[in-house]
Amino acid sequence: MNTPFLQVSGLSKAYNGIPALSGVSIDIEPGELHALMGENGAGKSTLIKCLSGVVRPDGGEVRVNGVAVSLGDIRASETAGIVALHQESTAFAHLNAIDNIFVGREPRIGPGLLDRPRMRREAQALLDRLGEKIDLDRPLEELSLAQRQMVGIARALSHKSGLLIMDEPTASLSARETETLFRIIRQLQSEGVAILYVSHRMEEVFALSSRVTILRDGKLVDTRPIADVSRDELVKLMVGRELLAEESRESTVTLGEVMLDVRGLTRPGVFQDISLSVRAGEIVGLAGLVGAGRSEVAASIFGVDRPASGAVSIAGKPLPAGSIPKSIGCGLALVPEDRQHQGLVLPLTVGTNLLLTVLGSPSMGALRSSDKENKVVADLMRDLSVKAAGPGIAANTLSGGNQQKLALGKWLAAAPRVLILDEPTRGVDVGAKADVYRIIRQLAKDGMATLLISSDLPELLTLSDRILVMSQGRIRGELTRAEATEEKILALALHTENSSVKVVA
Numbered sequence: 001m002n003t004p005f006l007q008v009s010g011l012s013k014a015y016n017g018i019p020a021l022s023g024v025s026i027d028i029e030p031g032e033l034h035a036l037m038g039e040n041g042a043g044k045s046t047l048i049k050c051l052s053g054v055v056r057p058d059g060g061e062v063r064v065n066g067v068a069v070s071l072g073d074i075r076a077s078e079t080a081g082i083v084a085l086h087q088e089s090t091a092f093a094h095l096n097a098i099d100n101i102f103v104g105r106e107p108r109i110g111p112g113l114l115d116r117p118r119m120r121r122e123a124q125a126l127l128d129r130l131g132e133k134i135d136l137d138r139p140l141e142e143l144s145l146a147q148r149q150m151v152g153i154a155r156a157l158s159h160k161s162g163l164l165i166m167d168e169p170t171a172s173l174s175a176r177e178t179e180t181l182f183r184i185i186r187q188l189q190s191e192g193v194a195i196l197y198v199s200h201r202m203e204e205v206f207a208l209s210s211r212v213t214i215l216r217d218g219k220l221v222d223t224r225p226i227a228d229v230s231r232d233e234l235v236k237l238m239v240g241r242e243l244l245a246e247e248s249r250e251s252t253v254t255l256g257e258v259m260l261d262v263r264g265l266t267r268p269g270v271f272q273d274i275s276l277s278v279r280a281g282e283i284v285g286l287a288g289l290v291g292a293g294r295s296e297v298a299a300s301i302f303g304v305d306r307p308a309s310g311a312v313s314i315a316g317k318p319l320p321a322g323s324i325p326k327s328i329g330c331g332l333a334l335v336p337e338d339r340q341h342q343g344l345v346l347p348l349t350v351g352t353n354l355l356l357t358v359l360g361s362p363s364m365g366a367l368r369s370s371d372k373e374n375k376v377v378a379d380l381m382r383d384l385s386v387k388a389a390g391p392g393i394a395a396n397t398l399s400g401g402n403q404q405k406l407a408l409g410k411w412l413a414a415a416p417r418v419l420i421l422d423e424p425t426r427g428v429d430v431g432a433k434a435d436v437y438r439i440i441r442q443l444a445k446d447g448m449a450t451l452l453i454s455s456d457l458p459e460l461l462t463l464s465d466r467i468l469v470m471s472q473g474r475i476r477g478e479l480t481r482a483e484a485t486e487e488k489i490l491a492l493a494l495h496t497e498n499s500s501v502k503v504v505a
Contacts, residue, residue, distance in 0.1 A: 003066045005030045005194045006051075006082070006163050011060035013046050015397060018389055020046040021057065022218045028163065033185065033195045035205045035226065038215035038238050039429040041387055041399035044198055047215070048165050051196075052084035053077035064162065081162030085152055085169055093141035093341070097134055098123045101155045126154040131180045145172045145338055146290045153181065157188075164188065167198045168400075171426050172337075174290035174455075182208065200429045202231050214238055239431045255465075256280030257315065259449035260332075260418045262301060265310030270296045271473035274310065278418065278449040283440065285464030286453045287489050292470040294453045295337055298420050301451075302334040303327040314418055328357065331417035335407050335424060337453075343407035344395050351377040351391030353406050357414040380409040385435050401432030408439065419443065422453045437463065457486045469493055 004027040013021040021043045028034045038044050049055040051062060056072025063069065070076040077083075092100055098116075101123050107115040120136060127134055132150045140148050149172045156164055166185075170178045185195060185208065199205055205212060206226060214221040214237045221237050229237075258277050265274040271293035278284045288294050300307045306322030313319055314330040327334075336342040344353050354377050377391045384405040388398055395406055404424065411419065421440070425433045440463060444450055454460050460467055467479045469492035477492040 002029075004028055005065060006196075007061075007063040007066075008047075008051070009061045009063075011047065011050055011057050011062070013050060013055065013057045016389065016393070019218050021050070023060070024215065024218075024220045026213050026220070026223065028194045028196060030162070030192045030194055031189045032211070033189060033197055033209050035209035035212040036196055036198045036215070037200075037205065037212055037234065038221075039399075039401070039431045041217075041402065042215040042238070042429075043218040044215055045167070045399070046218070048084055048086070048167055048196075048198070051077065051082055051163075052165060053082075054084075078159060078161075082165070083156050083159040083161035083163070084165040084167065085156040086167050094139050096139055097127070097136050097143075097151045097154075100140055100151055101126065101158055122158065123154065126157055127151075129157070130154060130177075130184065132177070144291070146174060146177060149173060150177065153184075157184070161193065163194045163196065165196045165198075168200070169197075170199065170201065170204065172290075177290070200433075202234070205234075206231070216240055235430055238429070255282050256447060259315050260301075260451065261313045261316075263311045265297065265300060265307050265312065267296065267300060267305065267307050269473075271300075271470075274475060276451075276468055276475065278451050280417075280447045280449050281444050282465050283444050283450045283452055283463050285460040285467040286451060286470065287455075287457070287460055287467055287493060288470035289493050290455070292493065293473040294470055295422055297470075298334060298336075298422050298451070298453060301327075302332060302420060304334075328414065328416075331415075332420070333357075333411035333414065333416035333418065334420045335411060335422060337422040337426065339400075339403055339407045344403060344410075346396035346403075347394055349392050350381070350386070350388050350395055350398065350406060353395045354380050354391075354409050354413055356410050376413055380413060384409050384412075384439060399432075401428045401435075404428055404432065404436065405439075408436070412443075416448075418449045418451070420451045420453070423455065424452070425454070425456065425459060457489055460484075460489070461486070 006028040008024065008026045011021055011024045024043065024047060036044055050057045050071065053072060053074035053076055061068060062071060064080040064082065069080045092103060095103065098119050102119050107118050109115045123136060127150070130150055130153060132147065134143065134147055134151065140151060153169065169181060173181065188195065197209060209226045211223060212226050212229065212234065213223040216238060257280055259280050260278040262274055262276050266272050274297050276284065286294050296305065299305045301312050303322050303324040303326065311318060314332055317330060319330055319332070320326050340346065345356070355373055381388065381391065386405050387402050395403060398406070408424065425436050428436065440450060452460065452463060461484055465481055467484050467489060468475050469477050469479070469489055471493050479488060
């Protein structure tokens with residue numbers, strides 16, 4: 001038999017005495033796309049960090065083409081041909097695309113002199129290959145999350161690796177960008193590059209992979225040919241139980257007064273004449289392709305960006321433009337798409353992150369009470385099913401799904417009346433997604449007015465009472481739950497003239 005490109009034997013890693021990996025073994029053939037699946041916290045990210053040299057495992061062995069790799073050394077892993085594209089961007093926000101692609105391995109023309117013309121040419125060629133038009137000189141912090149992800153993919157491709165690890169690579173990409181990525185993946189496979197592919201999107205796993213390895217609680221559950229496992233079997237292997245089928249919201253929902261009212265909101269060149277309303281107990285979905293302006297609308301409503309014109313009111317009270325503190329004071333909350341940089345302060349503890357919106361607030365009393373704070377944290381961790389060793393551990397040690405729950409929980413601590421959720425299940429596994437859906441539904445039942453931004457059309461159809469569709473910075477139409485289908489949403493998102501759906505003037 002031919003030697004696999006990658007052989008992992010008995011890999012183990014523990015944090016503070018808590019096992020994250022326990023004797024995991026896996027092998028990947030040259031040119032194979034091998035899926036890695038499991039719930040958030042199953043050990044996928046830890047395995048990736050061990051393989052890419054970010055962390056040193058406590059035990060086990062990794063071989064590439066039969067040769068042992070020095071563990072816990074990024075350069076050793078890269079020299080062996082192992083390169084990882086991590087789920088959460090490791091980019092340097094203040095640097096441009098060129099510098100992010102080549103950081104740490106810049107070509108030189110002499111001592112202390114970078115070969116910048118070559119760097120520009122190669123960066124442009126990589127992004128052209130991905131079909132992405134990006135201003136190479138703009139800092140990454142000025143680019144969209146999807147554009148930053150494409151820069152990360154370009155950096156990974158520039159390594160010319162033998163094994164490319166892709167952790168949720170399509171989580172922030174549009175349909176067009178995703179198809180381009182799949183084309184690149186197939187090309188890499190034809191060149192003999194092995195790919196370890198991590199995704200919670202079942203359709204991608206079944207379409208791309210030949211085998212799938214499932215982890216649960218840090219242990220290897222099984223490795224199977226993808227043709228030999230059904231979707232339901234895969235979910236059960238991942239979570240260790242059967243999940244209830246996702247059901248749409250009840251058709252008869254009792255709605256209260258208008259809690260969020262937006263009239264004529266405009267930022268020239270970004271979005272134009274946005275008007276919408278959300279009632280107490282209602283979930284209004286906001287759909288659209290990447291770049292349609294959905295996140296920008298949310299940021300202006302919340303006060304992150306000041307619109308040029310338009311008005312926002314909460315429960316009939318006008319909301320001053322461009323003031324986050326006043327938005328919070330009026331009962332408005334925003335859970336942003338980018339939980340790593342905008343939603344949480346990851347080096348801080350779980351408990352501190354959950355209290356960020358209420359520390360110093362009247363609800364906590366003039367004098368801070370550790371007992372009161374501890375109760376708030378304990379109640380939120382219980383209600384949100386946060387899986388953590390305790391409130392005192394750093395938030396950056398949690399899985400993506402549990403971090404997402406923290407990003408939501410910190411706002412629930414402030415008891416808002418209006419909640420804006422921007423991609424609330426991005427990079428979240430099926431089990432955690434079910435938890436988030438349960439929370440959103442319960443909040444609506446309790447009277448929360450929710451504006452839900454999501455690129456996951458089944459998610460919008462499952463949760464929303466109404467769906468507004470944006471395209472090119474405008475709301476193009478509104479669909480009731482009875483009217484809404486994926487096809488109708490996409491027709492409006494693409495703004496096709498032959499759509500039979502009534503377009504909003």
